[in-house]
Amino acid sequence: MSKPFDMELFLAGVPTGSHATRQRHVRQARIIQADIAKRWQLKTPWAWQRKHVVWFLGHRLDRRSDATRYYYLLTVRLLARRLEKSWVFNL
Template identity: 80%
Template sequence: MSKPFDMELFLAGVLTGAHATRQRHLRQAKIIQAEIAERWKRDTPSAWRRKHVTWFLERRPNRRSDATRYYYLLTVRLLARRLQKTWGFNL
């Protein structure tokens, strides 16, 4: 039996700021993880590729406000920093 992936532990090294900000990033990272896992069957961020995250950013927050899309982009940047990837997004 495998343990479920712990997003909080994964992002612990790169999360900074106020408690509410950290909680928002964790909540959004879990949403990103669930959407990618459902569509692409990739459960952990280490299995993700740039195309998976781009797909999410173009699909999920598309109908949301500009501020929400910006916060999702910030969360994706944190994930990329933790994965040590040089992903750039022009959204």
């Protein structure tokens, strides 16, 4: 039996800033993970490709405010930094 993926542990040490900011990044990363897992059955960020994250930013946030999309973009950049990927995203 495998343990569920712990996004908080995965992002530990990457986000900086206040406690509320770090918690927001973890919460948003869990939402990203859940949507990608539901769509492509990829449980961990290690299995993600850039196209999966682009799909999330483009299709799951299309009706959200500019501010919400910006905050998710910041979280995606932290995920890319943690994965040591050179992904570049534009809104």
